[in-house]
Amino acid sequence: MAAAGGVLWREGKYGVEICVVHRPRYDDWSLPKGKLDPGETLPATAVREIEEETGFRAVLGRHLRTVRYRAAAGDKFVEYYSAPAVGGAFTPNREVDSVRWLPIGEAVSALSYDTDVDVLRAFTALSGPLSTVLLVRHAKAGKREDWTGEDHLRPLSAAGFRQAQAVREFAPLFGVDRVYAAPRVRCVQTVEGVADDLGTAVIQEPLLAEEGYWADPARGLWRLLTIVAGDGTPVVCSQGGVIPDVVSALARQAGLALPAGRGGMAPSKKGSVWVLSFHTGESNGGPHLAAADYYPTALPHPAPTRP
Secondary structure (H helix, E strand, O other), rough: OEEEEEEEEEOOEEEEEEEEEEEEOOOOOOOOEEEEEOOOOHHHHHHHHHHHHHEEEOOOOOOEEEEEEEEEEEEEEEEEEEEEEEOOOOOOOOOOOEEEEHHHHHHHHHHHOOOHHHHHHHHHOOOEEEEEEEEEEEEEEEEOOOOOHHEEEEEEOOOHHHHHHHHHHHHHHHHHHEEEEEEHHHHHHHHHHHHHHHHOEEOOOOOOHHHHHOOOOOHHHHHHHHHHHHOOOEEEEOOOOHHHHHHHHHHHHHOOOOOOOOHHOOOOOOOOOEEEEEEEOOOOOEEEEEEEEEEEOOOOOOEEEEO
8 A cells, every 4th residue: 555745844933844733533643644546656645645634735855765564454655755835724624633833853742653753854864955856868759760850850659748748747746847858859848748837948958968968078967057056946858878977976976875777877767757856055065966866757656766
C-alpha cells in the first residue's frame, strides 16, 4: 500500500513553522499524508492529501524520507516531501479536526510518532531556503535511423507525447514557473505543454544542447546555475549526452552520492526528471547542490530513486 505526505511549512514571525494535524479517529498529532489514488504519482498524492487534510495548497521541494511499516491491511510505505505552503486556510473535515502551526522544536514534541519526528529531522538537516530546478531528459522520439530529416527536427513519438503529458502534470506540483529547453524539437515538445499552461514561451538554451555543452562544459554548467539563481522554479529540458555529466559534476562539487547509472554517471532515462535542490545567494557563493532526487519517469510510479 502506497501513500504520500509532507512537512508542510511556512515562514512565521519567529522563523519556520510546521503544520501538524490532529486526527480524531486516532487521537494523534501527525504530519499530513494519505493514500495513493489510482493513476496518481506519489508527488501528486502528497499535494492533494496535504490540501484535503489541512486546506493549505503546497508545492513540493526535495524528497525527505520513505517510511515503511506493517499495517493491518499489509505492508505500507509513505513518501514524504518538503512542502512549503503557498495559500489556503484550514477548515475542519472528516479526517482532521484541528491543525497547529508550531516552531520546529515544539512540533517535534507535539508529534505522536517517532517516524514523523524522523521525517521532520530530515527536513531540518538542510538549513536555509532552497531553490528547486527540474532537469528533464526529452521524451521518446523514435529511432534516429528511422528519421530521414535533420536530427534536431526529430519530433516526439506517440509514446513520447504521453511522457510529455506526464511532465506537464508533474511540473506544477513543484511550482514550476519558467521553461527552458535545448534547441531540439523533441526537447521543446517535451516541455511545451508546461509553457502553454503558464502562458509563456519555451526559452531555448543552446549551451544545454549536446554540441553546445561539450564545446565548453564549464560554460554550460555556468548557464544552468545562472538559471537556478533566478527567481522561481525552472524546468529545463536537455539531452542524454548532457544531463548525466551535469548532475554528476554538481554532485561531485557538493560531495553528494547519487544513484549509479551507466558508466557510473547519474542516470537519465528518456522522460525522466531530476529534482535538484540548491542553496543559493551571495552568502553561499552562488548556487550549489544540496539534494538530488531522480524520478525515472513522470508517469505514475512508486518513488524517486535515492542514494
